[in-house]
Amino acid sequence: MKINYAEMTNHLGSSAVRDILKITQGKDIISLAGGLPAEELFPAEAIREAYSRVLTSSPTALQYGLTEGYLPLREQIAARLGQQGMPVSAHEMILTTGSQQAIDLLCRIMLDPGDTVLVEAPTYLAALQVLGSYRADIQVVMSDHAGMLPEHLEEQLRTHRPKLLYAVPTFNNPTGATWSRERREQVVALCRRYGVLILEDNPYGEIAFDESPQAYPPTLAAIDRGLGGDPCVVYTGTFSKIAAPGLRTGWIAGPAELVQILAKAKQAADLHSSTIDQRALHELLLVFDLEAHIRRISREYKSRMRLLSAELSSQRWQEASFLEPRGGMFLWLSLPAHIHTADLLPLAVEEGVAFVPGEVFYSEQPLRNAMRLNFTHTRPELLPLAVKRLETALSRYEQRLLPL
Amino acid sequence: MKINYAEMTNHLGSSAVRDILKITQGKDIISLAGGLPAEELFPAEAIREAYSRVLTSSPTALQYGLTEGYLPLREQIAARLGQQGMPVSAHEMILTTGSQQAIDLLCRIMLDPGDTVLVEAPTYLAALQVLGSYRADIQVVMSDHAGMLPEHLEEQLRTHRPKLLYAVPTFNNPTGATWSRERREQVVALCRRYGVLILEDNPYGEIAFDESPQAYPPTLAAIDRGLGGDPCVVYTGTFSKIAAPGLRTGWIAGPAELVQILAKAKQAADLHSSTIDQRALHELLLVFDLEAHIRRISREYKSRMRLLSAELSSQRWQEASFLEPRGGMFLWLSLPAHIHTADLLPLAVEEGVAFVPGEVFYSEQPLRNAMRLNFTHTRPELLPLAVKRLETALSRYEQRLLPL
Numbered sequence A, B: 001m002k003i004n005y006a007e008m009t010n011h012l013g014s015s016a017v018r019d020i021l022k023i024t025q026g027k028d029i030i031s032l033a034g035g036l037p038a039e040e041l042f043p044a045e046a047i048r049e050a051y052s053r054v055l056t057s058s059p060t061a062l063q064y065g066l067t068e069g070y071l072p073l074r075e076q077i078a079a080r081l082g083q084q085g086m087p088v089s090a091h092e093m094i095l096t097t098g099s100q101q102a103i104d105l106l107c108r109i110m111l112d113p114g115d116t117v118l119v120e121a122p123t124y125l126a127a128l129q130v131l132g133s134y135r136a137d138i139q140v141v142m143s144d145h146a147g148m149l150p151e152h153l154e155e156q157l158r159t160h161r162p163k164l165l166y167a168v169p170t171f172n173n174p175t176g177a178t179w180s181r182e183r184r185e186q187v188v189a190l191c192r193r194y195g196v197l198i199l200e201d202n203p204y205g206e207i208a209f210d211e212s213p214q215a216y217p218p219t220l221a222a223i224d225r226g227l228g229g230d231p232c233v234v235y236t237g238t239f240s241k242i243a244a245p246g247l248r249t250g251w252i253a254g255p256a257e258l259v260q261i262l263a264k265a266k267q268a269a270d271l272h273s274s275t276i277d278q279r280a281l282h283e284l285l286l287v288f289d290l291e292a293h294i295r296r297i298s299r300e301y302k303s304r305m306r307l308l309s310a311e312l313s314s315q316r317w318q319e320a321s322f323l324e325p326r327g328g329m330f331l332w333l334s335l336p337a338h339i340h341t342a343d344l345l346p347l348a349v350e351e352g353v354a355f356v357p358g359e360v361f362y363s364e365q366p367l368r369n370a371m372r373l374n375f376t377h378t379r380p381e382l383l384p385l386a387v388k389r390l391e392t393a394l395s396r397y398e399q400r401l402l403p404l
Helices: A005-013 A016-024 A044-057 A071-083 A100-111 A125-133 A150-160 A181-194 A221-228 A257-272 A275-287 A288-310 A341-351 A380-401 B007-011 B018-025 B044-057 B071-081 B097-112 B125-135 B150-158 B179-195 B220-226 B256-270 B277-289 B292-312 B341-352 B380-400
Strands: A093-097 A116-119 A137-139 A164-169 A197-201 A233-238 A249-253 A329-334 A370-374 B094-099 B116-119 B138-142 B164-167 B197-201 B233-238 B249-253 B330-334 B370-374
Touching: A005 A125, A005 B097, A016 A341, A016 B220, A044 A249, A044 B044, A071 A093, A071 A249, A071 B380, A093 A100, A100 A125, A100 A164, A100 A181, A100 A197, A100 A233, A100 A249, A100 A257, A100 B007, A100 B256, A116 A125, A116 A150, A125 A137, A125 B256, A137 A150, A150 A181, A164 B097, A181 A197, A181 A221, A221 A233, A221 A275, A233 B341, A249 A257, A257 B007, A257 B097, A257 B125, A275 B277, A275 B380, A288 A329, A341 A370, A341 A380, A380 B164, A380 B197, B018 B341, B044 B277, B071 B094, B071 B233, B071 B249, B071 B277, B071 B330, B094 B256, B097 B116, B097 B164, B097 B197, B097 B233, B097 B249, B097 B256, B097 B277, B116 B125, B116 B150, B125 B138, B138 B150, B150 B179, B150 B249, B164 B179, B179 B220, B197 B220, B249 B256, B249 B277, B292 B330, B292 B380, B341 B370, B341 B380
Parallel strands: A116 A137, A116 A164, A164 A197, A197 A233, B116 B138, B116 B164, B164 B197, B197 B233
Antiparallel strands: A093 A249, A233 A249, A329 A370, B094 B249, B233 B249, B330 B370
16 A cells, blocks of 8 residues: 655655664774764663662652653753753753754744754754754854854844754764854844744763863853843753763753743653653762763763874875864864765775765755764774775775776 | 744643643542553562663663664564564564654654544544644544444545544553454455555553453454555554553554654654663563563453442442443543533542543543543552542532532
C-alpha cells in the first residue's frame, strides 16, 4: 500500500554526521566526525553509584513522573544557572531528552510553516533539520569571527519579521567560534527592540579552555536577564558534554508562560523523559564534584585540541587555515577553494579517517572547502596518525584533479 | 514582550488526568484517576541489578547511541512480538520514550493540518491531544461492546478518506472494552481496501485476566501480518505497564520504509531515548522472567478489579452500570443521565476520592454521566473506602439537584 506521508517528511533530511558514523562503525577508522565526548573520561563509577542509590531508595523512581521533570534536579540546575549569571527558578524550566528535544519543542510551539527563523552560517546541523521539519523559512545573518553582524541582523529583522533567532554563540558547532561581549549585547538589544525570541543553544559553554571564567563573555541569557523586563532569550543546556550523553538530560529555561506551553507540548510528545536518569543525575550532583570534573575534562580536551592544532600547523598544511577554539569540541578547517571536502571524504574513509564536510552545516550557499574536526573523542596518541591519513587522502584528491 | 506562538498551541490542551493528579498530590485522597500501575509490584530489585550490570560493564552505555534504539533490546522485543503472532524484525521497529512518543512521531510524519483521523469514542485522552496538536480533523467511528461498527467505519472511510485510524482495541483506555475477533478482521480488511493506515495502540494487552491466551482475539497487527502483502497496521507497545513506567521505553513497529522515516523524525525530535534505560531493560530481560511477572501482576490487578466491581454492585449503585473488563487497568462506570461527573468531581475530591470524568475522553459530543476508574494503583484494602467516599459525594450531588 502506498503510504501518503505528511508534507514535512519531504523536509526531513537525515543527519550526515550520523550517516558517516554508520559507515565508520566497526571499521579501523579514526573518526573525527562525531560530536562525541571521550568515554574514558565519563565519571562512570560515580554515575553507577548514583543509579544504585536511586534504585534502592524508593520505588517511586520507577513510577510515572512530572512532565516538567524531577523538581530537585531542576532546582540544582537553577542554582548552577544562577551561579553563571542566569537567575531562573525551577518553574521557569523543563527537563528534556537532551537539548535536542528542547530545540524541537521550542520550534514546535513557535513555528507555523513559512515562519522565518534567523540563524548563523554555518550552524548546528540538527537544528537546521528541526527547522526544516517545521518548514521554517531559514534566513542567514552574516557573521565574522566575533559573531553576527548587527547591521545585517537589523536588516534581516526588518525585512523578515522573524519568529525566532537561533544561535550557538559559545564554542559554536561547527566552527568553535565565540561571539564577543559587544556583539552579544547588540544582538540581545536588537532582538528586544524587534520583539524577537532568541534560542541560545549552549551545550559546550562549560568546556572552557581558559581557566578564568572572566576570560569569556556572559551568555546571551545573562545579558538579557541583566536588562530586566520581559526576557527575550530562551536558554538550553545539557549534561551530555559535561557528564555523559547517555543520561539524555537537557533543560530549557525561559519566560514562565512559554515554559508552561512547552510543558504541554512535551506532555503530548512523550509525557516525560526518564525519571530514573533524572534522579540519578540529582544524586550524582549531591555528592560528585561536577565543577572539578568539568575542569578536568576541559584540560584534557584543550590538550587534544592543541595536539591537533600542532599537527595541522605543519608544512604540509600551509594552505589550510583555522582558528584555535577557546573551548568546546570542534575545530573548523578551511582548505583551498578548489578542494570540495564532500568529495574528499570517501578517500579519507578509505585511508582510515573521517570528518564532517563543512557544507552540511549550511541551509544555503554552503562553503565547500571546509571540514569540522572533533578533537574530544579520539585518543590523543591517534591524532597524529589521523592527520597523516588526512594528508594522504588530500594528496590522492589533488592528484585526481590533475589533467591526465 | 508579546510572544507570537504557533497556531498549534491553540489546540494544545493540558491533560485533565494530570491536572487532577496535581490537585490530589500530597492530600489524603484515594485516587482512582491516574493510569498508574502499582509501585509495590515493580520488580525493583531485578531492575536495580540490571542497571548495576549495565553500568559496570561498559562505558559505551553512557555514550550517544543509535536513534533507532539499542539493537539487542529491539531483537528481544521482536522475539516477543513473534511469539505473540506478530513476526517483525528489529529493523521494522524503533524504540521510543514510552508509547506516547510513538503516537506523536507517527502523527508527525503522517498528518498535515486538516487530515482526517478516525477514532473510537471514547478513546485515549493523550492521543486526542496529539491529534489536536497536529490539527487533525478527528472523526468518530461508532462502536458497540464488540468494537467499531464496520458499516459506519466504511461510511467514514468513504466520506473522509482519512490518513489514519487510531484505536486501542484491547482493554481500551478508558472503557476497558475489547474488540471481538470478527470486528478486528473486518476493520483490518476495510482499512486495507481503502489504503488507510491503522495505529494499534496496545499498552494494556498483556495485562490479561484470563490465563488462557486463547481466550483473547489476536491483535490487529497479527491479523494484518497474517493476510500477507503490505502491512497496514503500525503497532505500538510499551514496558510501562508490564515492567515500570520510569523506564520510559516503548516501541513502534511497522513497514520498514515507514520506520525509517520515523527514525528520521525521532532524530530531529531528540536524537535518541535513554540508552542506559534501554540497556538495563535488555539486561533485565536476559535474566528476569518477565512472563511470570506479567502473570503475577495480572492476577493481582484482576483481584483488585473484582473487589472494585463487587463494591460497585451493592444496593446503592443499582442505577449505575458497567462491564467488567477482561484485562487492563480501567473500569468504565456509567451513572444515570442527570449526573454530570465533571461536576461531581470537586465533591468527590472533598470527600477524599478522585476519578476522571468520562467527558474528557471524547473529541466531540461527550457522554457526561460516565467516569473512568483505575483499579491498579490503589491498595486493595482502600478500594471499599474509595467507593464509600464516592457514594457520599454522589448523595451530596443529588441533594444539590433537589429543588430548595
